[in-house]
Amino acid sequence: MTNKWRQCCWGDIAVLEYGKALRGYENSAGRIPVFGTNGRIGSHDQALTRSSGVIIGRKGAYRGVHYCGEPFFVIDTAFYLRPKCDLDMRWAYYQLKTQDINAMDSGSAIPSTSRGSFYALNLRLPPLPIQKRIAHILGTLDDKIELNRRMNETLEAMARAIFKSWFVDFDPVHAKAAGRDTGLPKHIADLFPSEFQRSELGLIPKGWRVGKFPDQIDFLEGPGLRNWQYRETGVKFLNIRCIADGDLDMPRANSISETEFVSRYSHFALSEDDIVISTSGTLGRLAIVRQDHLPAMLNTSIIRMRGRGSLALGYLWNFLQSAYFLEEMFAAACGSVQLNFGPTHLNSIKLVMPPGHLVESFEQTAQPIIRQSLRNRRVIHAVGAYRDAILPKLLSGELAV
Incomplete structure (x- = not known):
């Protein structure tokens, strides 16, 4: 009481x-x-x-x-x-x-x-016993959030390690060239060559090629909406503040009217599994669009990425987190006060492209990891929203414990 x-x-x-x-x-x-x-x-x-x-x-x-x-x-x-x-x-x-x-x-x-x-x-x-009960309720929710975050860190680190080994360090190719066991199942090891070839990006596995970023990845930046276009309800549009901790914080998004969206901006609509990246402020913050984020659209300072052809979500997600891409992005970024990175900079980036069957093999490992990670993020969001809803009620005594 x-x-x-x-x-x-x-x-x-x-x-x-x-x-x-x-x-x-x-x-x-x-x-x-x-x-x-x-x-x-x-x-x-x-x-x-x-x-x-x-x-x-x-x-x-x-x-x-x-x-x-x-x-x-x-x-x-x-x-x-x-x-x-x-x-x-x-x-x-x-x-x-x-x-x-x-x-x-x-x-x-x-x-x-x-x-x-x-x-x-x-x-x-409140008396100490009530303090402890309130702390236990809220702490249990935060512990569940932290458990899911740590699980995601482990899962995503696994996918990044495999991507780096296969597509950056070329470990299986080095092993086969030296006559060593790759440590991979035979059906996967057989997908890798045992030789290298010269390319404009240095030595790459034989049979692989160097591709241009726009040929492999479809990308689009948002339109630059103005304050006078904002509405209380309608279709939400992302801003760079929405990309946080590898996810989208949709309550931070503003909205435009559905009528204006349909008539002028429908081509900026986001779809499930799109990847969005911040291009100003803190460059390179990434998130994958989930179904529960939609409907939503782009705004300026955010670029939407989609793989072309065999370049699926797992490969693209890990490539955009790679040291190579981040170095290319920061090298191309410009701005005296705040660095900015735009679609024109992406045109000059090149990437090593493995054969499609090898990308498909990687997806068989990476996709389940990403799907589990996205499920965990949904849990984090739902539990966090519930915690935020009951926190003031518990601390005011409105909700008795």
């Missing part, structure tokens, strides 16, 4: 402790996570705290709130929360997620969180 919840300020129940300066955390092999203002940034061999806790950004234009379920280290761009009373730290994390930390600016030249403003924040503090 909420009549047992206590009205108080954050300054009554917790202290913001300063992090400490630290060097070498980026490449450390330590097992202790290191946090800065925007989340985990490395590792260390010694913790600053003895248990789990909450990290709050101290410096920077965007200052996040993060939870760590084990002892951790905080550098001097962030605070960590030290409780002054019975306080479940994961509950505290969820409560602080409802606060606008970035509005608590100290007024210095570098945006910084004001401790005074933080301590003055009002909240309703």
Whole structure:
């Protein structure tokens, strides 16, 4: 019952402790996570705290709130929360997620969180058992999201490793040329040659060819819609903010009227399994369009990719993540303040093309991985939406536990 919840300020129940300066955390092999203002940034061999806790950004234009379920280290761009009373730290994390930390600016030249403003924040503090129940409910949902994210990391790393071995490093060809076992099943190993040939991109497997990007991949950039065209409902169009963590965050998309879409922009419509890539801001962010993202269309600063002929989704998805493509993209990008990359730059990119039957063999491995990854992303989206819907109700006491 909420009549047992206590009205108080954050300054009554917790202290913001300063992090400490630290060097070498980026490449450390330590097992202790290191946090800065925007989340985990490395590792260390010694913790600053003895248990789990909450990290709050101290410096920077965007200052996040993060939870760590084990002892951790905080550098001097962030605070960590030290409780002054019975306080479940994961509950505290969820409560602080409802606060606008970035509005608590100290007024210095570098945006910084004001401790005074933080301590003055009002909240309703439930008894510790209720804190724990709320944290358990929300934490279970977040744990499910994290499990699916880690599963995707493992699956996608497997597909990238196979792609790199077959189509970048040519490991099976090197093995056959040296008379070694490829380590592949015979029916797959037989698809690879045992010799190399010279090409404009260097030595490539015999019988393979060098193709031009536009001949292998169909691509299209969005039209550049204006604010006055935006509507509350209609057909959603992507912007670069929509591409995040390898997925599409459709609530960030704006809309145009369905009538205007049909009459002027239907050729920019997206389809299931299209790949979209950001071409300004953070270049090269990728996502695969799912059925639950549709209907949707492109806008400027995003290019839609579709494979031609035998170039299917698995090969294209992994090629666009390859070091070769990313290097070509950044080399061609231009802009004095912000790098930009457009369709004209793609015309100059060339790629090594294996025979179609070898691409098909790769798809037999890559496609199931991608399908499972997309299913996992749907789960992540659904669980995240449910968590976001019940979080304010749990923290206000509207939803009893």
